[in-house]
Amino acid sequence: MRSIFTYGAAALALAIAAPAFAQDASEPTAPPAKDASATAATLAVGATVKDKTGASIGTVTEVKPDAAGQQVATIKMGSDTFAVETNKLAIADGSATINATAAELKTMLKK
Secondary structure: OHHHHHHHHHHHHHHHHHHHHOOOOOOOOOOOOOOHHHHHHHOOOOOEEEOOOOOEEEEEEEEEEOOOOOEEEEEEEOOEEEEEEHHHOEEEOOEEEOOOOHHHHHHHHHO
């Protein structure tokens, strides 16, 4: 009786594991990561920067990699200048949108 349970358990284990062996190793398991350099290439110096309300708040004055290799955009907003990683910006139709209002940005810059 004990051997029947052992064989039954082994057969069940193989039946459950069999679909895993049938997987095609050439299929990707996750979507490819977004290439940060492609984002930076679409963001050009002189591009308009908008806040989250859609209001134009400034322009991109420089796009370059930082010390860690992340693409960073320097943004001029009135008399203030700040830098933000390009992957934090929504880029569409030649302009960039930042997820903050102009007032929120000015408050952050004062700190």
